[in-house]
Amino acid sequence: MKSCFDFNKPVERRGTDSVKWDLADDDVIPMWVADMDFESPREVQEAIMDRVKHGVYGYTIELDSLFEAVTKWVSRRHNWTIEREWIVFTPGVMPGILGILQAITRPGDKVILQSPVYTPFFRAVRNSGCHVLNNQLKYENNRYTMNLPDLEEKAKDPRTRALILCNPHNPVGRVWTREELSTVGKICLENDVVMISDEIHSDLIYKEYKHIPLASICDEFAENSITCIAPSKTFNLAGLNTAFLVIPDSRVRREFQNMSLPKRATIFGGIAAEAAYTYGDNWLDALLDYLDDNRRLLAGYLKARTPQIKVVEPEGTYLVWLDCRQLGMDNDGLEKFMLEKAGIWVNQGYSFGSGGDGFIRMNIGCPRPILEKALGRLNAAVNSL
């Protein structure tokens, strides 16, 4: 059946103060920062417009209906039952992670990351006065896995206080399996390491895969974890600055709540989140089909025409990790090549920490004509070498 949502519809984003588009030169196609070039669901737009009409935008509280929309969404989409009181809103996942680190660590503690990974994690750890312990992912046969023996060794360090897990993993696109998560959870429990599970991309999973919320595996994992979720990636609402943390441990929750940090949804963020989580299922299902076609187009095109660049198959997210090492360029050379020769702005692999050299991250959350144009440019640039 043909989808009634038109993701091919071009949306002019230049001139809207868009980080993605307005920081890019006119002749460059921006495929970097993680937001999509699609309009949010109609119900979300209408809910915001209704509230705009009121004209008074003072301090606001989160309504019962918002909590209910969140808990029902998580239960419906991810089969995870969360209590209302576990939920704490924040203006973003990163402010939430920073706050949690400040609440649970002491200066000099160590926090495990799994590079290549979302760059701001490194800053958050350092800005909390902690040290990064890097449990680098393994890349074999075009696929990433965790180095679990190394994770265990790092977890055993008496100064290790937390792990920041990224699931689905940005940028390598893995959706960690129940088995992998169970092992991670067990290692962390045994070594008293708190798990901060960033699940911001968890609604964006391709059909062959299933997102397992780490905390849903058992009560012990739930009590030892903080889960970060948001409607921002799913429904393209990043500019509304609203995310939430699920903190089952009441002591950690109290510590977080006692910190002088913003702990609210924004007025329009709360309204948008409620509408999205209440009415957004069909839109999201159609989006996932569209992204799946983009993912297949990218993989098929590169394999047939530009085999020097290899796709690491994304299991979730619209961010695709591309292995460009066969082009034989150093980091500077690859960055210049993509921007100046191919005319596309992608994230450079090295910025995600060790293991990222020679890779790029491409955002395919865009109408297909944009993706096709970018692939044509990339192919021409590679063939001109």
Ligand SMILES: Cc1ncc(COP(=O)(O)O)c(C=O)c1O
């Ligand atoms: C894994 C991950 N965590 C956090 C964020 C940022 O979230 P927020 O804008 O809510 O701070 C992003 C954005 O790309 C992300 O990919």
